[in-house]
Amino acid sequence: MSYTIKTTREGLIYIKASCIIKVSKPNSIEGAKVAGGPLIINADLITFLSYDTESKVTYFMMNGFQISMKIMFQEAEEALQHARLRLDKIIKD
Template identity: 80%
Template sequence: MPYTIKTTKEGLIYIKASNIIKISKPNSIDGAKVLGYPLIINANQITFLSFDTENKVTYFMMNGFQISMKVLFEDAEEALQIARSNIEKIIA
């Protein structure tokens, strides 16, 4: 895959699997796994973008999940804004 983060016209964000640190839901036993496929996120389901308790860039989702990534905060923020604008673009 020649991208780290990519957005689509449908408002989706694709994140390369190797850049996902963890997907977790606080107060749950197991985290979800990404098995080599890009993670697809609907930008409208992201509540906010910030840092988690380990200072990793994290999308906080409406359903309670936290998606921590190895990307720059600026790239994650740009991807979120562009996906919400329904523009197709490769960010990094």
Template identity: 85%
Template sequence: MSYTIKTTKEGLIYIKASSIIKVSRPNSIEGAKVSGGPLIINADHVSFLSFDTESKVTYFMMNGFQISMKILYQEAEEALQYAKLREEKIIKE
């Protein structure tokens, strides 16, 4: 896997598992884990991009999940924009 974050023509964002800090759903007992493979996000399901309470770059999803990452805000924003435009692009290698 030669990328950290990339987008596809289908509007998906692929994030390398080692770049994920946590996937959580506030006010919920259940949690989610990323197992070795890339985390795939549909850009249409991202409500907004911001920082979480620990100042980590985070995608806030429509279903309530928060995906915190070890990447720069500009890289996450660029990936979201390219995915919404349905363009294939490797943002960070």
């Protein structure tokens, strides 16, 4: 089954690689890249959801990384809520 963003009972969020704009850590020399597979995020490690300096929907992580995505804010928020509640859900096909 195809998906753009989905959640699991383990509290994980899967984001399709084509929806990731960038994965970065401010004040860092090197940036991280997503190559092909989905990006898997543990919802417990997300500090908050907001917009980055370029007005992109972004998960801000406890370890300092920022994950900017090409999805609506409501979809990212719904995914975060469902993952924290430990529910299986496909947010966007």
